[in-house]
Amino acid sequence: MVVESPAQERPAPSLFDIAVEQFNIAADVVGLDDDMRRMLSVCKRELTVNFPVEMDDGTVQVFTGYRVQHSIAPGPSKGGIRYHPDVTLDEVKALAMWMTWKCAVVGLPYGGAKGGVRVNPKVLSQNELQNLTRRYTTEISVLIGPHSDIPAPDVNTNPQVMAWMLDTYSMHRGGVAIPAVVTGKPLLLGGSAGRLEATGRGCTIAIQEACKAYGITLPGARVVVQGFGNAGSTVAILLHQLGCRVVGVSDSRGGIYNPQGLDIPAVLEHKRQTKSVVGFPEADQVTNQELLELDCDILIPAALEEQITEANAPRIKARLIAEAANGPTTPDADRILNDRGVIVVPDIYANAGGVTVSYFEWVQGLQAFTWTEQEVHERLQRLMSEAFAAIHAVSEQYRVSLRTAALVRAILRVAEFTRVRGIYP
Ligand code: GLU
Secondary structure (H helix, E strand, O other), X not given: OOOOOOOOOOOOOOHHHHHXXXXXXXXXXXXXXXXXXXXXXXXXEEEEEEEEEEOOOOOEEEEEEEEEEOOOOOOOEEOOEEEEOOOOHHHHHHHHHHHHHHHHHOOXXXXXXXXXXXXXXXXXXXXXXXXXXXXHHHHHOOOOEOOOXXXXXXXXXXXXXXXXXXXXXXXXXXXXXXXXXXXXXXXHHOOOOOXXXXXXXXXXXXXXXXXXXXXXXXXXXXXXXXXXXXXXXXHHHHHHHOOOEEEEEEEOOEEEEOOOOOOHHHXXXXXXXXXXXXXXXXXXXXXXXXXXXXXXXXXXXXXXXOOEOOOOHHHOOOOEEEOOOOXXXXXXXXXXXHHOOOEEEOXXXXXXXXXXXXXXXXXXXXXXXXXXXXXXXXXXXXHHHHXXXXXXXXXXXXXXXXXHHHHHHHHHHHHHHHHHHOOXX
C-alpha cells in the first residue's frame, strides 16, 4: 500500500535568506554579474563567542554573542549591537548585510556590520549588564576598532552600554579613551548632539519627503507606531509636533489605540513611570498584531523583524509604511503591498538617520571637535533629503518599489568599491 505523504510545505526562509532575496531582486534589475553577486551575497566575517559572566548570586552563566561584518569594501564596517533573547547568527548576518546597504544608500564611507548577544537584558542587574558588556567587548575586540569596525546601540542597548564598551576597549590599550571605537556614546565621553534621537528624526524626514512626493498631507494624518523604544517614541513625538494624529502605539507588552489621537507627551510620561505604554488611560488596549491593521494613513513599524507578512499584508490599511525597524516587512508582504499601491519607505533608507549621525559622531571624535545640534540637524536633513530624491529617481527610472530602488542605489555603489579595489591577491 502506498501511503500518501502530506503536501511538502516550503520551509520558511530565514532572515538572511530574506536579505539575499531582496538583494537578488535589485541585482536582477541592474543585471549585476554573477561574480559580483557571489561576493556581495555572503558576509565577510562571522564571529561567534561563548563567554562566562559571573552573576550577582555567585553563579557563572555562559552567554552566546556574535559580531558579523558583511562588507568592508567601502570603509570600516559599522553597525549596532543588540541584546535580545532571540538573537541568532542568521539574524545578525541579515542585519549586517542591511547595514552595508544602509550606509551606501546615504553615501557614508562604511561597510556594514552587526552584533548581538542572546540575552534578556531586562532581567539583569546593572552590575550583571556591565559585566556581560565588558566581557562581550573583550571577546569581539579582535574585530572592532576605530578604523576597522565601529559598534553603536541597537535594540536594548544604549549610551551607557557604549560607555562600557569604549572603556573596556580603551583599557586593553593602556587606558586613554579611544572615543571613535563606538558611536551613540554619552555626550560626556564624546557623543554627538542629536545622536540619541537621530533614527527617529531621520525617519521623520523620510516620511516628510515621501509624503511630499506622493501627495499625502502630513498635518492631520493618522499615524500608528509599533514599538516605543528609542526610534519609535522619537518618531511619535516628532510627528505629533508636526500636527499628525498619532492614534496607536505599542511596545513589547501590547498596544493602545485612540481614534481621536493620543496625547504623546503624556504617553511618554506614562511609559517612563510604568515601563510600558499599556494601561495608559483614555485609550483602548490592542494587541501588537491588531495595531498593525488599525485604520490609519501612516504605519511605522519600529520594533523587530518580520512583523508585516503575507498573513496580515492584505489587511494593512495604511497608505504609507515607513520602516523605522530593520526588516519588518517580508518579501511576500512587499509584493502584496506593492500590488495594493501601499508605499513602503524601506528600512535601509527610513532608519538611516541613526547611522548617519553615528558617522557625524565618529568624524567629530577623530577630529576631537564638536558640532552644534543645529549643524547636526542640518546635515542630517540634507543627506536624508538628497538620498530620497536619488532613490525616488531610481524607482521612476526602473519602475520599481522604493525598496528595490534603494537597494539598486546601494548595490551599485558597493559593487563599484569592490570592483575598483579589485581582488587580492
Ligand atoms: N543600530 C542602528 C541601525 O540599525 C545604528 C547603527 C549605527 O549607528 O552604527 O542602523
